Amino acid sequence: MKKFILATLLVAAIGTTAFALDVNKVSTRVQNSFESKFANAQNVQWTARETYTKVAFTLVDEDVEAFFASDGDLIGYSRKVAFKALPLKAKQQIKKKYNGFKVLESIEFTQNDETAYYVSVENDNLKKVLEVSIYGTVSEFYGNRKN
Numbered sequence: 001m002k003k004f005i006l007a008t009l010l011v012a013a014i015g016t017t018a019f020a021l022d023v024n025k026v027s028t029r030v031q032n033s034f035e036s037k038f039a040n041a042q043n044v045q046w047t048a049r050e051t052y053t054k055v056a057f058t059l060v061d062e063d064v065e066a067f068f069a070s071d072g073d074l075i076g077y078s079r080k081v082a083f084k085a086l087p088l089k090a091k092q093q094i095k096k097k098y099n100g101f102k103v104l105e106s107i108e109f110t111q112n113d114e115t116a117y118y119v120s121v122e123n124d125n126l127k128k129v130l131e132v133s134i135y136g137t138v139s140e141f142y143g144n145r146k147n
Helices: 002-015 028-037 088-097
Strands: 042-048 053-059 062-068 074-080 102-111 114-122 126-133 138-145
Touching: 028 062, 088 114, 088 126, 088 138
Parallel strands: none
Antiparallel strands: 042 053, 053 062, 062 074, 074 102, 102 114, 114 126, 126 138
16 A cells, blocks of 8 residues: 555656645645645645645755645655765666667655655667665556556
8 A cells, every 4th residue: 555655656756737726725734734844835736636735845945746645744855866866776777678678757755854866768669667775776656558
């Protein structure tokens, strides 16, 4: 179940469309939790989903997305990172095992004080999301055939 929720959040973080919310429709619990965890956030934009609320914002000159449960608990947060910022071991593995794939995007995702990276790659037939630990271990998180 944890992997399903994380997959849902990663799809949201990697770029899906959603509808923006008026901040007045966001629960007070979520707003208070956000404000206490991300003081000084700027350019705040709220998006609602069935099972979570996403907040996109800028903090210390970086674009960040945070995900909150309806009770205000922080599920996790992400930010885009350059592929070159990944652990060297991971970059070497990805270049070797996924030769012929193009790196589309890399994000850093933190949940429960644990950080992992997710790298979206594709070739002519496949699109995959790879999970990379902070130690450089690479595993396939999600993959499917392109239409």
